[in-house]
Amino acid sequence: MASKNDLFVSKPYVDLNSTKTLSMAVVGDIDYNLGLTAQLDITKEYNVQTLIILGDYVYASGSKVLSILESHGFTKGNTDN
Numbered sequence: 178m179a180s181k182n183d184l185f186v187s188k189p190y191v192d193l194n195s196t197k198t199l200s201m202a203v204v205g206d207i208d209y210n211l212g213l214t215a216q217l218d219i220t221k222e223y224n225v226q227t228l229i230i231l232g233d234y235v236y237a238s239g240s241k242v243l244s245i246l247e248s249h250g251f252t253k254g255n256t257d258n
Contacts, residue, residue, distance in 0.1 A: 206232025209241045217249040228256045
């Protein structure tokens with residue numbers, strides 16, 4: 178029987194053809210905190226090209242969230258909310 182850890186892949190498959198692959202990330206809800214930075218660091222590790230935000234970020238710190246997103250390479254051109 179496979180263990181729970183066998184279900185997770187720590188890195189993308191080696192034979193992944195990145196020239197024919199679109200790497201996307203989906204985030205359910207984001208806030209201005211260390212969790213956001215950790216999530217965006219993971220997107221960099223996996224060379225995510227498109228970020229889809231399902232939740233909201235329109236809090237008092239919304240402008241800070243947008244600033245962090247942009248500093249990690251996610252702009253109006255490759256992010257959808």
